[in-house]
Amino acid sequence: MSNPPASPPRWSLADLYASVTDPALDLDLDTSLRLASELAGAFRDRVASLDGPALAAMLRQYESVLAGLYRPQMFASLTLSTDAADEPTRALSSKVGERANGAFNQLRFVDLELGRAPAEVHARWLADPALEAFRHHLARARDAAPFALPGPVEEALSTKDLTGRRAWTQLYDELVAGWRFSVEGRGEPGALTLADVRSLREDPDREVRLRATEAIQKQLAESAPTLGFIINTLYQDHRLENGLRGHLDPVAPTMLDDELSRPVLDALMTAVEAHYPVAQRYFRWKAANLGLPVLESHDVLAPQPDGDREASWETARDEVLRAFGDLDPSVAELAGRFFTEGRIDAEPRQGKRDGAFCAGMIPGVAPRVLVNHHGRMRDVFTLAHELGHGVHFALAGQQQSLLNYWPTSPMAETASVFGELVLGRNLLAHETDPAARKAMLAARVEDALGTIHRQVSFTRYELRTHEARAKGVVPVEDIAAIWTGEMDRLYGDSVRRTERDRFGWAAIPHLVHYRFYCYSYAFGQLLVFALYDLWEREGAAFVPKYLRLLASGGRDRPEALLAELGLDVRDPAFWSRGLAVVTRMVDDLTAGG
Ligand SMILES: [Zn+2]
Numbered sequence: 096m097s098n099p100p101a102s103p104p105r106w107s108l109a110d111l112y113a114s115v116t117d118p119a120l121d122l123d124l125d126t127s128l129r130l131a132s133e134l135a136g137a138f139r140d141r142v143a144s145l146d147g148p149a150l151a152a153m154l155r156q157y158e159s160v161l162a163g164l165y166r167p168q169m170f171a172s173l174t175l176s177t178d179a180a181d182e183p184t185r186a187l188s189s190k191v192g193e194r195a196n197g198a199f200n201q202l203r204f205v206d207l208e209l210g211r212a213p214a215e216v217h218a219r220w221l222a223d224p225a226l227e228a229f230r231h232h233l234a235r236a237r238d239a240a241p242f243a244l245p246g247p248v249e250e251a252l253s254t255k256d257l258t259g260r261r262a263w264t265q266l267y268d269e270l271v272a273g274w275r276f277s278v279e280g281r282g283e284p285g286a287l288t289l290a291d292v293r294s295l296r297e298d299p300d301r302e303v304r305l306r307a308t309e310a311i312q313k314q315l316a317e318s319a320p321t322l323g324f325i326i327n328t329l330y331q332d333h334r335l336e337n338g339l340r341g342h343l344d345p346v347a348p349t350m351l352d353d354e355l356s357r358p359v360l361d362a363l364m365t366a367v368e369a370h371y372p373v374a375q376r377y378f379r380w381k382a383a384n385l386g387l388p389v390l391e392s393h394d395v396l397a398p399q400p401d402g403d404r405e406a407s408w409e410t411a412r413d414e415v416l417r418a419f420g421d422l423d424p425s426v427a428e429l430a431g432r433f434f435t436e437g438r439i440d441a442e443p444r445q446g447k448r449d450g451a452f453c454a455g456m457i458p459g460v461a462p463r464v465l466v467n468h469h470g471r472m473r474d475v476f477t478l479a480h481e482l483g484h485g486v487h488f489a490l491a492g493q494q495q496s497l498l499n500y501w502p503t504s505p506m507a508e509t510a511s512v513f514g515e516l517v518l519g520r521n522l523l524a525h526e527t528d529p530a531a532r533k534a535m536l537a538a539r540v541e542d543a544l545g546t547i548h549r550q551v552s553f554t555r556y557e558l559r560t561h562e563a564r565a566k567g568v569v570p571v572e573d574i575a576a577i578w579t580g581e582m583d584r585l586y587g588d589s590v591r592r593t594e595r596d597r598f599g600w601a602a603i604p605h606l607v608h609y610r611f612y613c614y615s616y617a618f619g620q621l622l623v624f625a626l627y628d629l630w631e632r633e634g635a636a637f638v639p640k641y642l643r644l645l646a647s648g649g650r651d652r653p654e655a656l657l658a659e660l661g662l663d664v665r666d667p668a669f670w671s672r673g674l675a676v677v678t679r680m681v682d683d684l685t686a687g688g
């Protein structure tokens with residue numbers, strides 16, 4: 096690599112469009128809109144009558160129209176992410192959004208008609224070699240079809256959602272956004288938001304953590320009746336809609352979207368719940384490490400002594416590429432191109448959005464990474480995460496066409512989390528200071544417990560609350576009792592909790608915004624741990640299998656793609672294998688004293 100940049104760079108989007116006023120962008124939109132309406136004109140109401148080769152040709156056309164629409168969208172959203180206040184950028188983004196939406200509406204017939212085609216037509220399509228590349232897309236459409244309602248009913252439901260489900264969710268968001276807190280010694284009294292006061296639960300000062308925790312508990316106790324009503328309404332809405340669609344199980348729609356099945360979810364949850372004692376062992380160690388007899392609720396998120404260190408941009412780049420190179424030189428090569436081709440925006444600045452993402456919308460258009468490098472070690476992990484996504488997109492883009500390109504959602508975090516693990520392993524291997532090693536290992540364990548064990552406990556709570564709701568309105572104290580029961584199982588006696596902890600459920604937006612989303616964090620993380628375990632066991636032999644998995648993008652269901660690696664996600668032993676990695680980390684930590 097030549098002349099490394101000394102400071103976090105900005106990206107170049109010149110391969111997409113020259114600027115927000117580039118006339119090529121309008122031309123592309125015009126062309127795509129025309130092609131979308133030609134496609135609709137030629138094929139609407141005719142899809143089920145197409146034979147294999149004709150359908151394959153239509154789907155290829157469909158992919159190319161979609162790609163033509165995504166390209167201006169990608170440019171608009173990337174530009175907006177670094178300059179949200181710029182008027183011309185905002186105008187471009189809404190113009191692109193509106194025009195593309197019109198085209199997407201015209202194209203909606205494709206998946207609808209694929210789904211509604213009679214079973215014998217599907218059977219013929221699935222057997223036709225001409226449709227080989229689209230088999231997964233066809234199967235998805237067919238699997239979803241039995242749960243779709245007639246067109247006018249779908250339209251009525253989604254219209255009523257605006258004043259129903261969506262309005263309740265928005266009410267929740269507005270209530271929570273309106274909360275203000277005071278924590279003595281931190282900020283203006285009465286000026287802290289929930290996000291501010293939450294981050295104070297990670298304060299090194301125990302008194303501050305206690306006051307922050309108490310401030311949240313007090314607010315939740317006051318708001319619990321209203322928030323409990325919102326949750327009761329949303330869960331009943333979910334139940335009624337499931338009834339209309341013919342879903343018998345509250346998690347069924349999630350399983351359908353994520354292309355998994357309930358036995359997979361059960362295997363995952365059972366394995367994790369059996370592993371709760373390891374989490375408890377860690378919390379006991381943490382108490383001792385902080386010099387406390389036992390952790391209390393306000394200590395769970397206490398930072399490790401000697402935690403987050405500094406890291407320059409060059410260190411970040413070099414550490415990530417070195418770690419990726421340990422996995423395979425080709426992985427470091429793919430990640431390295433983000434730096435040499437100007438595809439990373441890492442400089443924090445006014446107008447740029449927070450956080451981080453990797454955008455890889457279309458195969459054939461080089462993905463981009465946005466991070467905000469503030470010079471801390473945790474920024475290096477974020478970079479590894481997003482470049483992991485970048486490598487995933489790059490590999491899938493080499494082999495898959497658009498409809499098979501995006502990994503299905505439970506697989507979407509595979510390469511990103513693997514990237515973080517590889518980085519963590521590498522840093523640990525090169526760290527000689529025992530205190531720093533301990534802090535690093537503890538941080539990795541806490542990450543794992545937060546994404547695996549805690550999210551499974553949320554999911555179990557959510558399942559039990561839905562079961563209770565099926566029998567009638569669930570009083571707030573009953574919701575609290577379900578929550579407390581699950582927290583008792585998770586923490587045992589390793590964390591001393593009180594009555595005041597019983598409304599914790601009310602502050603978790605994922606349990607309001609989505610149904611059964613939390614499990615997917617655990618799924619992704621444990622899947623990666625299981626893959627990591629394979630890598631440690633098999634070494635170089637594992638790498639080509641792993642790269643093939645990434646290159647598969649979304650060409651098949653997660654179960655099928657993983658079966659190609661000899662992994663069975665229905666088997667609790669598969670999940671235990673990932674959990675054993677966590678156990679080993681906790682063993683390491685507790686053995687070190
Ligand atoms: Zn991610």
